[in-house]
Amino acid sequence: MNFSEYAWLIVFSPFIGFLINGLVGRKFSEKTIGLIGSLASTLSFVISVLIFFQYSALSQKAPIQIDLFKWIVAGGINVSIGYQIDSLSLVMVLVVTGVGSLIHFYSIGYMHGEKGFARYFAYLNLFMFSMLNLVLGNNILLMFLGWEGVGLCSYLLIGYYYETDYAPTAGKKAFIVNRIGDFGFLIGIFLIIQNFGTLNFTELSTVVAKGTSVGNDTIFWITLMLFVGATGKSAQIPLYVWLPDAMAGPTPVSALIHAATMVTSGVYMIARLSFLYVLAPETMAIVAFVGGATALFAATIGTQQNDIKKVLAYSTVSQLGFMFMAVGVGAFTAGIFHLVTHAFFKALLFLGSGSIIYALHHEQDMRNMGGLRKKLPVTFFTFLMGTLAIAGTPFFSGFFSKDEILWKVFNYSSLLFWMGALAAMLTSFYMFRLVFMTFFGEMRYHEHGGHHVHESPAVMTVPLIILAVLSVFGGFMGIPHVLDVFHVGNYFEHFLSSSVKDSLPIVFGTKEEWGTMSLSVIIAIIGFTIAYVIYLKKKYVPGDDSTIKGYKKVIYNKYYVDEMYERTVISGTIRISKTVYEYFDKLVIDGIVNGVGKSIRRIGEGIRGTQTGLVRDYMLTMIIGVSIMLVYVLVNKFMMIRL
């Protein structure tokens, strides 16, 4: 049985779930809704696993194409709705459906009793559908369809609590910022159509492999424009501002969309189009340095946040920076590897924070937490595993992937390496700061009105445990070769090699690899120690917002980037559009439109009189028409004679 024939089911199973919950979900009980949504996603996961095993047994790992039907045929462009299965898309599908399914189950517990339970699951399934189109699509247009689809679902889910005033605003912000990126993405697509005439990944790579006549400048602009799209979706400088605000959505959404899957699609896009990117080293450098800068910049902001989800949000931005750093230097495998491990531990951390928030009745400020270790043992333990993983503790998953990135980056540029190393130290610091402030010390949360803090139900803790196991052991699929004492080889890199190959030349030897590895361990320990001294030994708790002073205030307020955007881009746009509206739109456009509309209606009114209802008038009209046409024939005839 060839499972890849059923690949369309991976995509459409969540869509069916969306239809059921979206159309008739309101009539079902919470349990039914949750099960429909979760099982739809789980089915996708099961099929992906089956396909994965079958595919990895193949000796020749050529991409499998599943063309469903022709979608757009216009001019020379021929786009089909079709899916491509190769090692890269399989890795992505496994992450999306695997982590996605766990989060679906978790949501059953977390969203219990919320208004719009069916709406939530419908959106979540719709998101899965779009995301799977994004990663499985065999052409850029279908990828873009998924890209827009996940953007829409992200908007809908951020604004899920639409009765509050901050959630809809955050949703709008996410949407608008993403539109700016999408504009770049679209230009990239147009340029590809213009220069290559195809949007299909396989055809495109064949064209490129044969040696294309398209100039390097063009390829630079194509790749750069597509990267602009990626900065929007994957929250990189300068378009990262929407992601921290996106935390207004329910926490499982933050885990699924804004940590594990959607925000990594920019990384996936670059890996997918790596054959184009390697032709544009300038773009690659831009990608790498934007990634490095974002990693460092976001990490500093993360150190001073007090909202538990905000810390994790900036951490996500920072980790995405690491991934872009990797793909930017040409270490595509390392970038995707970090994408996978990050999906495990960041989903775990978000879900863990969700478990805390759930237990504390929507309290998110860490200044009001503390001492939760005893009350929430499972959450604490799993959260600690996630923290150890992201901080880069040896043999945890994050260690392997982050170390791999730093090592590869070291081969590219030492400046970039030190930026990454510093960001890694800050990561270790802010994560332990978070752990110490929430789980250790005295309990600062006031239980009131008989609400006691207790551990979340099993439907939430089981996904936590599974993700914790993955966060701890998930790294062993990509062991760096200096640690490969049993010579099992780097399975991950080997598997991916059939679709993505690194372009980075390794210039340093084993000694340097050991060096960078030791350094990253030391860095992690330094970060931990600082956090330990400040937040555990000295039991320091940041005061109210008004007491924060000096450089801390600047960082706490995120370097006033939002305010800067507000003052310049936003108010500028508003002022320009107001002027245009007052003088151009109202006077010129409205004048023309209303004028044309009115005159057309008046003409209509005029010729309406011809419709008298009398047959004799009608026949007269016909006769006049016939006469004119016959005279026309005669005129033509005479002209022919004269010619």
Add this chain to the structure above:
Amino acid sequence: MQQVMIPAISDSSAQQIIKILGDTNIFYTLPQIIISIGALVTMMIAAISREERGQVINYITSVFFLFAGLVSSVWLASLPKGDAFSGMVSSDLFSGILNIIYSGSALLIILVAHSYFRNRGRYIQELFPLIQFAVVGMMFMTMANNLIIVFLGLEILSVSLYVLAGIDNMDTRSNEAAVKYFLMGAFSSAFLLYGIALVYGGTGSTGLREIAAYINNKSIWQNIYIPAGIILMLIGFGFKVSMVPFHMWTPDVYQGAPLMITAFMSTAPKAAALSAFAKILISMNLEPGSSIMLTNLIGVLAVVTMTVGNLMALNQNDIKRIMAFSSIAHVGYLLIAVCIMNREALAALIFYFCVYTIMNIGFFSLLSLLARDEDRNLTLEGIQGLGKSRPLLGLFLLIFLFSLSGIPPTAGFAAKFFIFNTAIENKFYLLAILGILNSAISAYYYLRIILYAFIREPESGSIDQWSQIKLNAACFVVIFVTAAAVLEIGIVPGYIIDLGKKAIQFL
């Protein structure tokens, strides 16, 4: 490339039948035979059993025969082309697809018409045989290889339509419509016949192949009878499709005739008349240079037709009347394709027929649920509040009207896009621009219907009225299927476009 599969004739029994029947090949007219039998049977039933019981029996019988006709059309379309009756008619994919449109639309119309006339409180059994005769006439028009057969088909169709327009003999407006239609129809048939006579005089034959052999890529100007004859035929067909200035009957007849009859008149017969004319033009094998006169003329007629149709629709209040002008405007778009007059344009024409038939029937079926008081409530004010009290019906209304005005992702958009795109590819830029401007104007009156249905507050009594609407199963199925098809074709138009392109190769 996804290819439309045309299975070779493998059915040995079919081959045997062809062999036995020899030159007559009556087998190629199987859909006509089936539906004619259906018409005769339903007429007998009408004579024997009156009132409601007869109506139900007749309904079931005609649905059965039309369905059989549809299936046999599909089957014939899958066979290679072939002649019947010594080459007087021929069957190919082109006629096959159009036959599917005719029998399919008649089937949908009858499914809805039954409940519509029951709501109207009338039991009119003549309805069933007449629609089936009309279908037979249309099928002959498309399959004809001879101008006489075309005329014969057209008359079978026309006479059925005259009677159908006046089928509600208790409604004076219906009677008026029938008389007007008949008077003017007879008048226009004369032009068609005269045109055929002139062509016969000019070429010595009425057979399309013989005419083509006579003209044989030479100028049509070798004698004046040929162009004059073509123009007169254009007038005859133009009347049937309500081309301006021969459109004057359309609003009065469409408004007067019962709703579902209007639905029928506005769809399949137009496809029949235009496809017959296009087939005549194509098979005459005109040399491109000599047909500039025709191209210019049809181009001007296309622009005038869509402009007049759209402008007149702007100030109407009665939805049936709006739809009458809307159908005139749509004929204008179709004439663009006729004007381009190459095979690619014919593919666009077939695609537009399919889409137009589906969305128009869907919209009229939806209206049939709302119609009261001999359709007199179908005005803009009359449908206020529909969207609010019956959101599902409102949604369907939205889909059909979006499609009619050509807004993506509906089939109407794909159809218009295909026609205008073909015009641009063949360098008919002015036609394309005017067509696009016209569809912008048309959006006004279609969206106005939506405005009234959704935005305007309903009048006090009408909420009651909407909540009383019962969704009849057959009618709902028709609406649902057409709406789904409108969206499906709008999103994935590739298959039907391919089919259309394939069909043209067979001509």
